[in-house]
Amino acid sequence: MKERIFLKVQRKDIKFSWLFVASLLNNAGASFLWPLTTIYLHNYLHESLTLAGWVLLGMSLMMIVGDSVGGYLFDHWKPWQTGIMSAALATLGVVALIFWHGWPVYGLLLLVIGFGDGVNMTILNSLATWVTTTSTRHVFNMLYVAMNIGVVIGTLIVGYAIKFGITTVFIIAAVCYAALTLVVTLHFNVAPKTHRAKSQVASQRRTQMPLLVGLILLLLLAINLAYSQWESVISVHMTNLGIPVLNYSLLWTLNGLIIVICQPFITRFSERFRIENVILVGITLFAASFFMLIFARSYVAFIVTMIVLTFGEMIGHPALPAWIAVKAPATEAGRYQGFSNIAIAFGRAIGPLFGGLMLDYATFSKLFLAVGIVQMIALFAVYGRAHFERQRKTDVAKNARD
Numbered sequence: 223m224k225e226r227i228f229l230k231v232q233r234k235d236i237k238f239s240w241l242f243v244a245s246l247l248n249n250a251g252a253s254f255l256w257p258l259t260t261i262y263l264h265n266y267l268h269e270s271l272t273l274a275g276w277v278l279l280g281m282s283l284m285m286i287v288g289d290s291v292g293g294y295l296f297d298h299w300k301p302w303q304t305g306i307m308s309a310a311l312a313t314l315g316v317v318a319l320i321f322w323h324g325w326p327v328y329g330l331l332l333l334v335i336g337f338g339d340g341v342n343m344t345i346l347n348s349l350a351t352w353v354t355t356t357s358t359r360h361v362f363n364m365l366y367v368a369m370n371i372g373v374v375i376g377t378l379i380v381g382y383a384i385k386f387g388i389t390t391v392f393i394i395a396a397v398c399y400a401a402l403t404l405v406v407t408l409h410f411n412v413a414p415k416t417h418r419a420k421s422q423v424a425s426q427r428r429t430q431m432p433l434l435v436g437l438i439l440l441l442l443l444a445i446n447l448a449y450s451q452w453e454s455v456i457s458v459h460m461t462n463l464g465i466p467v468l469n470y471s472l473l474w475t476l477n478g479l480i481i482v483i484c485q486p487f488i489t490r491f492s493e494r495f496r497i498e499n500v501i502l503v504g505i506t507l508f509a510a511s512f513f514m515l516i517f518a519r520s521y522v523a524f525i526v527t528m529i530v531l532t533f534g535e536m537i538g539h540p541a542l543p544a545w546i547a548v549k550a551p552a553t554e555a556g557r558y559q560g561f562s563n564i565a566i567a568f569g570r571a572i573g574p575l576f577g578g579l580m581l582d583y584a585t586f587s588k589l590f591l592a593v594g595i596v597q598m599i600a601l602f603a604v605y606g607r608a609h610f611e612r613q614r615k616t617d618v619a620k621n622a623r624d
Contacts, residue, residue, distance in 0.1 A: 309402050363544070441542065445508060484536060
């Protein structure tokens with residue numbers, strides 16, 4: 223009885239520390255599944271690489287659906303209950319994998335988990351907009367740290383756990399998801415700060431998306447389309463140059479360690495500047511790393527390129543969903559964070575396909591040039607629009623004084 227009363231009591235504020243933990247657990251659990259899928263389907267279940275690609279695409283698409291559903295339910299229903307159900311759904315999917323991980327059950331359960339992850343990640347990002355103890359930019363920067371710590375933990379452990387069998391991997395992943403469900407259940411029943419009553423929100427017409435937000439979403443799609451090349455075709459490019467696969471894996475370890483160590487310092491420094499200037503610097507560095515790939519032929523060159531990419535990623539990437547949160551109407555936080563996650567997931571879903579098509583008709587150098595140019599075009603569109611809106615506000619204020 224006491225426990226039921228406790229769970230029904232709404233907290234006044236959401237604690238960022240628990241959001242950090244939830245994001246870490248979610249990404250750690252997911253990191254036990256994503257890197258393993260291709261290897262498990264091909265090496266253990268003896269299915270084709272093409273089938274593995276379709277499974278990953280299906281999981282990405284289910285995450286996109288989950289992002290959309292999560293955003294809608296956050297704005298129009300109950301965020302806490304939605305978070306519990308999505309985390310529990312993903313947990314049940316991973317628990318089921320412990321007992322049933324043959325084909326095609328394995329693929330079907332990944333679709334369920336992808337949908338649950340999509341809903342839950344949107345709920346976590348939307349709840350981040352309710353944090354009042356620190357700035358929105360700081361919250362999203364630190365959530366980015368949590369995400370990367372989770373990825374580093376997950377990818378490191380899975381390499382050792384797989385030696386004890388695939389069941390061991392799924393058991394550890396299930397523990398992460400179960401802990402996530404517990405955190406959501408105990409700590410995210412928070413009284414809405416910016417939402418109106420359910421009836422008011424339901425009757426409210428959706429606002430038209432600001433052009434700037436639409437351009438930010440396109441930029442998110444472009445940089446994640448580019449990022450997915452690192453997760454797909456660049457490993458092939460490096461092995462073609464005679465660089466071992468192990469060396470490619472170590473680049474990701476370097477990426478994760480730099481982010482975990484340096485992101486808190488980058489966050490403190492970047493918050494002193496306007497968000498559009500921070501994004502300009504960060505995404506320019508990120509895009510520049512792809513132009514550098516055109517000339518990379520040695521492992522040292524790839525290390526330098528990864529360092530440039532990582533610093534651009536740390537500076538620019540977390541600021542984009544934070545900027546969307548600032549620009550979104552208060553009653554549509556879930557909808558706009560859903561759009562943000564959809565842009566990220568869609569970019570990563572079509573990225574490998576885009577890279578494969580480019581390489582069928584062109585070279586690696588032309589692929590890297592193309593994704594670099596696409597990012598810079600999207601970046602300048604965002605920066606130009608932000609500058610125009612700021613100048614217009616300045617002119618309006620000046621006319622009002624006159």
